[in-house]
Amino acid sequence: DVKVTQSSRYLVKRTGEKVFLECVQDMDHENMFWYRQDPGLGLRLIYFSYDVKMKEKGDIPEGYSVSREKKERFSLILESASTNQTSMYLCASSIGGLGTQYFGPGTRLTVL
């Protein structure tokens, strides 16, 4: 079975802190994604990576950056956390452009 793991299930940070969310997949997938999920807004894509060191902006990249130094690991970085970044963050991976996306369990981030 494909496994996508995220570094934390719950995280509480203060405004202005730098926040790192880590995602690791064990199936050698080329594509990795970061989404955020908010009530009433569904899932929105923040960033996408199709290969090591390659990235594409999604719908809402402002305030976020990403890093993919190794194929299995995709990190989401909040340079200076703000309260409007309080959300559920979901990482996913897939093989191929139309491949099934496999999601991690999510990280619920609260920024105070």
Next chain:
Amino acid sequence: DAKTTQPNSMESNEEEPVHLPCNHSTISGTDYIHWYRQLPSQGPEYVIHGLTSNVNNRMASLAIAEDRKSSTLILHRATLRDAAVYYCILRDVGELGNTSGAGSYQLTFGKGTKLSVIP
């Protein structure tokens, strides 16, 4: 992307079959129909997908109308563990040739159908 319409919520009794409908009247010839579900406090998980023919797997069946303007996800015997939000999503294979970056690959989730299973 073509849009989908699903009921906000449905209820089912445990061990009964469940039929979850999805309308997609503007579907294009290159759109695949995907279903994902999200259990409480978990990330979404893939359920099934199809193009024209009905599909079966260990989790569910997918029945696709002949004109492809609607589809139905069928859970043959609902269990309490099937209580989740079910999302019907269209994915356009035709977009894969475009160099539009993330847009070609992302999943666009609507509001989905919240399925409650009654013991």
